[in-house]
Structure formats: structure tokens, C-alpha cells
Amino acid sequence: MLTVTGLTRVFANNFDAMAGGVRDASFNLPAGTFFTLLGPSGCGKTTTLRCLAGLERPDAGFIGLDDRVLFDGASGAMVPVHLRGIGMVFQSYAIWPHMTVFENIAFPLRVSRDRSYGREEIAGMVDQALSTVGLSGYGPRPATRLSGGQQQRVALARAIVHQPKLLLLDEPLSNLDASLREDMRIELRRLQQQIGITTVYVTHDQSEALAMSDQIAVMDRGRIVQLAAPRAIYFTPANDFVARFIGAANLLVGTAEARVATGGSGMVRLVDGIGIICVFPAGIEAGQPATVAIRPESIAVAPANGPTLAGVNALPGILQDASFLGATLRCDVLAAGQLLRAVAAPNAAFAPGAAVQLQFAADAAVVVEAA
């Protein structure tokens, strides 16, 4: 169980740029959770991770792992980095070039202060770690003669060899090429499930986060703006920032026609007078401004003179641009006074300039908070 409460680490403001860091972050992770900190660069996700590792001293807050207090801002108590017994994979992998693969992985055991490990015991545990990451037999290799993917596995083996209670991963896939990244994503998740270790994963890639996590915390400018399971993040984003960040959502601005209860549906009148039926996860009063998020893949592109279906929203528009992407046809349509993106079937034949209508179900239009 990892407990983080009110974690704050703000960096001194240099020049006129926004001060970086993390403010008032709180989360509780049951043992075995795969937890992802997701956000754009500078959002504070790496700072949070470094505070957990002990590489950064928080200004305030509390960090506890099971019954150990790792940091307590109230009393000033802080366990230094080398006594925390945590495993971590760095973005650069940080494989020590003057050691063999075996020595790299054995290092945490050799410098351990909890207990001393015998020669055979070390050999056994390193072999175990190597086979866990699928690198059996690589021990005697010089660390400099490894591919990127192999380095990543060695870094992982080194992080888990002393069976830590917490594993920290700092964008471990960002230095791999695209196809390898897909494979390692699946592999990493499988490994984490297999050894059942609580894992905190930092990434700016929303598809990685969605595919791997039990829980995702989306961060923006130092704060956690939404903490939820991947599906909840995807389908009911807490605000327009999350909606945009999690996958190129279209955002339409209008006003609520009538009062809507929490979780109910109702009409939003857009600026050009067209009304659309939306879901209100948070409820709203009549006449309040509302921002509606609609995902591109939820929008169908139909001919302008085609039939309209009952219960389905329809917006007239002019097709501006259509890009053939193989599996899909990406359309940019001028509708409701702005460019909206929709994804059509690849065999649809629309020419730029054509009049079309955009159709989407009421439950695909979610009203989000404006951040």
C-alpha cells in the first residue's frame, strides 16, 4: 500500500516562466496496482516520481509505503534514497558501462544494508531476474554491447532483483522505436502482473497509459486533475484539458437550455443556435455555459441530404479536408462555426467542399468542466 498525501515540491521561479513542480498530490495505491502519472512535459509527473524515489526532497506532504514512513513534511522525517529499498527504471536506463550485465543487476544486492547476500545467493537471484526479463545467459556480457531493448530489460532486472515493494518507471519506453515500444508495453504489463509489484509509471503517451494501467492520474501544471480507471478517463474526462490530452477531442461551447441533474442528459444550445443533446456527468443550471467534448471516432460523416435518425444529433457542415490514412479517412469539417474532426470509413468518398452532416449519439457528447 502506497500512501501519498498533499505531496508538494515547487521549484523556484526562474525568469517569467511558470514555476515547475507538483502541488498537493494525493493518492492511495493498494498493493499490486499499476498506477500511471500521465501528462504533458512540465506537468510535474517526473517530480512526483523523484519524490517517491527520494531523489527529490518534497516541500510538504506525506509518503508512506506499507507501515514505513518515507517522508513526513510535518516532522521533517525523510528516508534517504539509498535506504528506501525501491526499484526504479530510468528514462536513460542508466546501465553502468564499466560493469557487465551480471554486475549491473547484482549491484543492489552487493550494496544492500538490510542483509548481506552470499555469492551463490547473488548468482541465483541475478539469474532469476535475468530469466524474468527474458535475458537468460546474458550475464557475462559487457553492458556496452546491448541494444536499446536489451538495456531496458537489464534496467528492469536490476530494479526488481532485490524484490522491492515498489517499482518506479520513468518513461522507460520513450527511447525505443515504435514497434519495439508496442511489444515492451505488453511485456511490461505482463511482468508486473506476474510479480504483483506496486508500480508507478510516468509517461506522456496516453495510449501507453490507457493500455497498461489500473489507475491513471492525469496531471496538468503540477496538479492531479483526474484520477480514475482508464475507461473513466477516456469516456468521462473531468475537464476540457483531460478530454483534449487523452485523444484529440472536439470541444464545442454553448449554454444549457434547462437545469439538468447530475448524470442526466439535456440540450446545449451552440453559438450558432443549433441544439444538441448531451450527457451532463456533473449536472448544470439553466443558462450556464457548457463545454461539450465529442471524440472524432464517435462522429459519423453522412451526406447532407441523407436521412436524420431519431435520438442522434446532427450538425450540418462543409468538408474542408479529407486525409486517407489507410485504416480510416480523417475528415476536417467546418460545422457550428469551427473545425471539427471526424473519422470516417476509408471507403467513404467525400470531396473537399462537399456539404455533409455530422452525426453523433447523445451519450457520445459529454459536457466537461472548463479548466
Add this chain to the structure above:
Amino acid sequence: MRWFLDPRLLTSLIVGAILAVLMLPPLVMLVQGSVLSAGGSPVWTLSHFRDLFTAHRGLETMANSIVFAGGSTLLSLLIGGVMAWLVERTNAPLRGLAWVATVISLGTPYVLHVVAWLFLLGPVGPFNDLYRMLGGNGNLVQVQSMGGMILIEGFLWSPLVFLLLGATFRAANADMEEAARISGATVLQTVWRISIRLAMPAILALALFVFIRAIGAFEVPALVGIPSRIYVLTTAVYDSMTRMPPNLGYASAFAVVMVGLVSVLLHFYSRLSANAEKYQSVTGKGYRPRPFDLGAWRWAAGGLILLNFLVVLVLPLLALLWLSLQPYSRGFSLAGMKSLTADNYRAVIEAPNYLELAANSLIVAAGAASVIMLLAAFAGWIAARRGPGGRTLDQLAMLSLVFPGIVLGVAVMEVYLRVPLPIYGTLWIIGIAYVIRFMPFGMRYVYAGVLQLHIELEEAAGVAGAGYLTVLRRIVAPLLTPAMVAGWLFIFLIANKELAIAVLLASPGSQVAAVAVFDLWVNGQGGELAAFGLLWTVLMTGVAFLFFFQSRRGGTDIYGN
């Protein structure tokens, strides 16, 4: 954990204390010496400074220093800069020769170069001989003059300029030049409008750096200037220290003026070189600079490289060889061929004092280099990683940059005359002076070496459970080894090359090579000087080749400052 048990703080405190004890007293003593009157009960006085401008012609001395330093800076920049560009950025033939000349000159004591040039340009030297043979009267070249001083000092510095500017040209992004060529510029236009402009901040910074070093230069002003009564700041200090009785007050006052001047220049230097770094457009891995094709001009360029090689290296060495094989100093001549003798070499090899001298020099230089690299390993790491007190450690270690060699000699002498340690007149005091003087070099090597290491390598060790000193011992030290070895070799070479620090500290029982060569010259023993100097140069050139090999393999830059 109580604060004094924190290994981070404790390490910084210990290293800081050692550095402070080494670095601060010389500066304090120097300033104190300049404002205390001589005699049994010293009182505060500004009379030494006043006397600089009345009795000691201080303004003329300063003007001489500036003319001398400025002239030799320009000359060495011209020679070294052209060589660096030809070697690094063109396809001129014979480029390897420039490297050979640089390596060998790094192994040759400055004072030996100066002796060779004094002979070459002197009254019996080949240039004046040739002039008389062609029907001239007297001497064409008057080497004992400001012009002669500038010429020789310029030759001395050009290899270093070549080395440092070469690094700048090598790091320059060839894309920028090729973009100019594609746009229709000729080679000359490209060099003038792109290459030089991009290198300009680096060139200016280097010029200031050479100027600072030339202000503190001692060998040329002592051997060339003093006989013709052209004094600069360094020789003025030396003069007032070696006359009977020595006048510590004037020497300190001159020294304080020089330290002040150098400090101001260093301030501008650090700003200039920070600016130069902004211009650097170094690219990532797998990058190969593409040289200019000079076409038919490449043979002319090759000729220039060959000429430089002959003038800067072959001619002085040949002169020394000639002198070492003659029973007395005489010009190059066929008649001289008959009097060739190996007596000088026999004298050098058979006399036990030369062997002892060589051993002394090697031991002191090696000892100082080891102490420096050990201290710098801690201080440089802490400073580069912004550990506790890192900035203070850095400033302490860099403090001695403000001391020209001769000034440091005076200051160290003052300190250890008063400290109740029986090291005055022994090799220890020379060793301590070396440590103080060359500490900044060790610091540069370690600092730059640490910056090349990804910090996550250390953080990963911390997360894995290694404490502060374990990280230093198991991760940083092994990875820093190439930079440390290069730094050690560089300090070893420089310590054996410079005369100025040791010249006031050495005594008959504790001689080092550069001072011995100087004494032999003063005593007129040119033959033995040349024989010993050549043998010494061969030895040091071996070390210099090791150094270059190590720098290349370890991928470390070469720091002359």
C-alpha cells in the same frame, strides 16, 4: 542522523578545509606583504605602491607587459589559428605534422625553446650569419629587443592556440558551411562570412586567455628581456626578489598589481567564454566534419604547414642538437662539423647531479599531479553535481588562476617562511606550489568529466541502495578514470615545462629540470644545457604522446586553462 555524521556534508567540509589551507594563505600573505613596511616591527604603509611609480618605473613596466602580451597574442593567434583551420577544416596534405609539432612542444620546457631561439636569432645564429654572407653589416636581427621577445613568445604559444582553436573548428557544424556553399558562396566567402563569424566568440575568448598567460609569462622576459633591460611585471618581481637584499615589499606590490590585472581579465574571460559556448553548434553521434576541398591550393596550404613545422619545431631542435655537440657556442658552419663532440652528453650522463635532478623533477611533478587529481575528484564531483558547498569548493580550487607563476612563487615563499614547517629549501615547497598552481587544471578535467556522465547513472546507484561515498567509489570514480588520467598527465607535463613557479623556490639541494636549464644558461654552460635539455625533451615527449593517446581514447577535451 546528526548533521556532522552526514557523509555529504562531512566530505564537503574536509575537502573544503584542505583547499582553504592550500589556497587562501598565499593570497593573504601577498596582500599583507605589499602593505607592510620592512624591518623588525612592520607597520601598515602604502609606500611600496608609491615607490612602484617613482623608484621602480612601474608605468613603463606595465606598458611593456601589455605591449609584450598583446603582440605575442596576436602572433600566436595568427599562426595557431591558420594552422588549426588548415588541419581541421581542409584537405591540405601533411596535416599530421602540425600534431607532431604540438605534441613535442608540449614536452619541451619553455626555457629550452627560448634558449634555442636566442641562439638562432643571435649574433652568431644562422639568420645573422646568412645576412653577413650576403654582404650585410653587423646584425640584421636584434633578438634582445621587444620585437624579439614578442616573436619568441608568439612561437611558444602557437601550439596551444592550434590545439584549442582546433577543438572549436572541429566542433563546428559543417552543415552551416555547406548551406553557404549551396547558396553559391566560394570557399573564401564561406570562411569569411560563416566560419570565422561562428568561431569569433571562441577566438576572442582564446585571445584574452593567451593574453592573460602572456602577462604572467616569465621565460622569455627573463632570458631575452633582462639582458637588454626591458622589464615586464614578472621580471620586475623576480628582480626585486633576487637582488641583494631581496625587497619583498616591492615584489609584493608588483605582484598585487599583476593579480589585480589578471583578475579583471579573467572576469571578462569567463563572460566571453560563456558567450562562446552559446555559439557552439555541436551535433550528436555519428557526426563527421566534412573538410573543404582547397583544390590546387592544397599544396600551398601543405607548404604552409611544413614551414610552420620547420620553424616552430625542427629549427629549434636542430639548434639545440648543434649546441649540444659543440665544445663551445658557435654558429652553424662547416668548420664546426670538425669540432663535433659527444663530451656534453658524456658530462650529463656521468655527473650524478643530472640524474638526481631528473628524478627530483619527476617525483615532484608526479606527486603534485596525484594530490591534485585526488582532491579534484572530490571537489570537481561535488561542484558539478551541486552538492553541499559545491560553489565554494569550485571557487577555492579555481582561486590560483589569478596567480602568474612567479607571483605564486613569491607568495608561497612568504607563507612557508613564516609557517613553522621545515620545508623551505626542500622539494616539498615546490610540490605545494605546484599543487596550488595547477589545482584549477585538475578541477577542469574532473568537472568536465562529471558533466559527461549522465546523472541517472549515479541516481540509479542511489536507488539501488548505494550510499554517497559508495556511489563515488563504485560508479563515479571508475567512469571518470579516462578524464582523471588525462588530467594527471597534463599536469605532470605542464609542471615540468614551466620555470616561473619553481625559480624562486628551488635551492641548490632541491633543483628541478626547468630551473637547472635556466641556471646553466645564466652560467653560460650552453653545451651541457642543450644536451641535458634534449634528453629531457625526449623523455617528456614520450609522456606527451601518452597524454594525447589517452585524451583521444577517453574522448576528453584538452584544457589549456
